[in-house]
């Protein structure tokens with residue numbers, strides 16, 4: 001073996017080979033789980049398509065449990081491990097600390113994930129990923145999740161240790177990059193999340209083997225969601241770090257001001273333990289005061305943080321584009337953006353859909369009283385496919401299109417597919433998100449096999465429009481699935497068969513579908529005067545939609561029965 | 565650039581972009597409005613949950629519900645002879661959730677208020693009154709009390725929207741609301 005480093009010819013980063021290997025393994029494993037989880041989601045959607053109704057009831061509940069676990073937990077956390085290693089070791093030009101611990105973490109996660117998935121697929125643990133007590137799963141179901149979480153904790157430890165080494169060895173000057181700061185935010189939240197998970201899942205495991213007699217169902221939910229909700233904050237922090245990274249990589253964009261962007265990440269850390277009440281707003285035995293303070297992250301300060309990132313990420317791109325001469329009108333900078341490059345299109349679609357579909361709906365249905373007309377309807381999955389599927393998943397896909405050629409040194413196969421993939425996936429996910437919200441507004445329940453209630457002793461019919469919504473959901477689910485398959489084929493195919501870029505003579509090599517990384521041009525965006533009028537206009541449109549839809553929902557609420 | 569350390573080592577003393585200041589202010593104010601909407605609705609709105617709840621055992625709750633059903637039963641319905649229960653306005657009304665039905669069937673009067681009790685005898689269930697789309701979480705061992713005032717009349721379905729096992733999709737109940745004379 002030669003030096004454990006190589007210098008990346010595209011970016012100039014010093015790449016620690018041990019760290020690189022871990023990034024690769026975590027990323028590739030994550031994509032395998034994304035493929036499995038996505039197909040499970042497709043089966044779910046086909047079953048909820050009234051004209052198809054593919055699976056039987058028990059299989060449906062099993063597959064839905066597996067979809068939730070495989071995709072929400074396993075796909076996202078593996079990819080986040082890759083991001084943590086990338087944002088520490090590579091961006092700080094330092095060796096990854098404790099690679100043995102990182103491998104231990106990787107294998108614990110793998111064993112844990114496989115264990116839980118295998119147990120679920122045996123069909124005796126159809127409890128959904130939330131596993132609300134007193135419904136009980138096989139003890140190994142909980143063990144698998146606990147082992148997986150311990151593995152993720154190892155990854156967080158490696159990340160923090162790498163920051164310490166970089167600081168001690170002075171591999172960077174001044175403060176850590178904003179992207180690393182975002183990743184650190186995610187890692188801090190992850191530690192809190194995993195701790196909450198341990199507090200609730202370990203007793204639940206002991207209960208499942210008979211060592212504890214009783215677990216209070218309300219207490220379970222309060223602590224479970226301290227884990228479940230903050231884990232969504234990990235995803236948000238991670239995908240926003242990815243947005244900033246892509247803006248920097250493709251446009252040489254620098255944050256409008258470091259202070260504001262870092263402050264916004266800090267808000268996530270400060271309020272990370274709040275907002276679990278989102279899931280508990282129509283629960284008995286919790287006070288309205290607690291619900292209101294908690295569900296609002298104390299005056300919506302974390303929502304404000306997301307709105308800040310929503311402005312500063314495109315704002316930074318706009319400032320950089322205007323610097324390059326795209327100064328006409330409000331939107332030339334956006335029109336002339338590289339829409340054919342999946343790194344950009346994926347990132348931008350992720351940003352828009354996350355804000356509009358995921359963000360607005362999440363805040364509104366998280367209002368204490370509005371939740372009464374939303375709780376446990378399909379509106380809820382409609383909302384979170386906007387956040388985790390359109391927002392986080394698409395952002396991770398986008399950066400993968402950059403990682404493969406630059407870090408993994410493979411040319412992308414099927415560049416035409418790569419170009420269109422974010423549009424397919426984005427359209428499909430936006431469609432299922434909206435269709436599920438529509439169905440939920442009409443009263444259709446989530447996690448439900450038969451909305452005709454054919455086997456029920458008492459009959460009930462939903463309006464025909466609701467059934468139509470489920471058909472529309474199926475159509476868009478098909479488009480999303482095609483988009484997902486395209487992604488997996490392009491990425492896995494490129495890793496297996498893509499030309500090794502270091503073996504191709506530079507001149508003959510076709511341009512990889514990523515813009516060149518601007519080298520020295522980092523000193524623009526002079527503080528106080530950047531023109532981001534286009535972004536600000538978009539932000540005001542966003543706000544108008546937000547305000548309008550907010551009051552529409554209160555109006556809906558006001559028209560229902562009196563409750564006190 | 566966000567992937568490199570900030571060029572200005574003392575970035576925290578750099579002035580902030582004007583647009584950012586404006587947007588942060590707008591977002592903060594909007595957050596306050598959204599926040600205060602909730603207490604405001606508690607004061608002026610007609611749809612608030614009381615959060616009144618009591619610990620209770622499944623047996624005790626079943627007993628109470630059966631006594632209630634017996635007292636106010638007006639007829640039975642369906643193959644399973646589910647009692648239809650017509651309680652007086654203002655009274656305590658009990659409904660229980662269990663694998664997999666809502667019991668009994670209620671008959672209420674429009675515009676009158678009732679103290680509706682909800683609890684489960686086994687797993688958690690989701691009380692979802694359709695097509696009104698009023699959704700409440702029902703726990704075992706907790707007796708939740710909500711005062712409801714129907715403002716529309718007709719026949720309403722109560723479906724279960726918390727996953728509760730293999731018969732979850734067969735769990736349907738009913739409520740009648742009659743126009744008051």
Ligand code: HEM
Nearest residue numbers: 041042045068071072128381388389393446447477480481
């Ligand atoms: C091909 C893409 C996808 C399709 C077609 C799809 C479809 C669905 C459908 C129809 C449901 C069921 C709603 C219900 O019956 O309650 C569902 C649930 C869910 N999906 Fe997806 N989904 C996709 C991708 C994703 C992604 C990428 C994520 C997260 C990263 C995700 C996370 C979830 C979660 C957490 C649930 C809830 C499971 C539960 O209620 O226990 N999905 N999905």
Ligand SMILES: [Cu+2]
Nearest residue numbers: 689724728735
């Ligand atoms: Cu039920």
Ligand SMILES: [Cu+2]
Nearest residue numbers: 724726728732
């Ligand atoms: Cu149910």
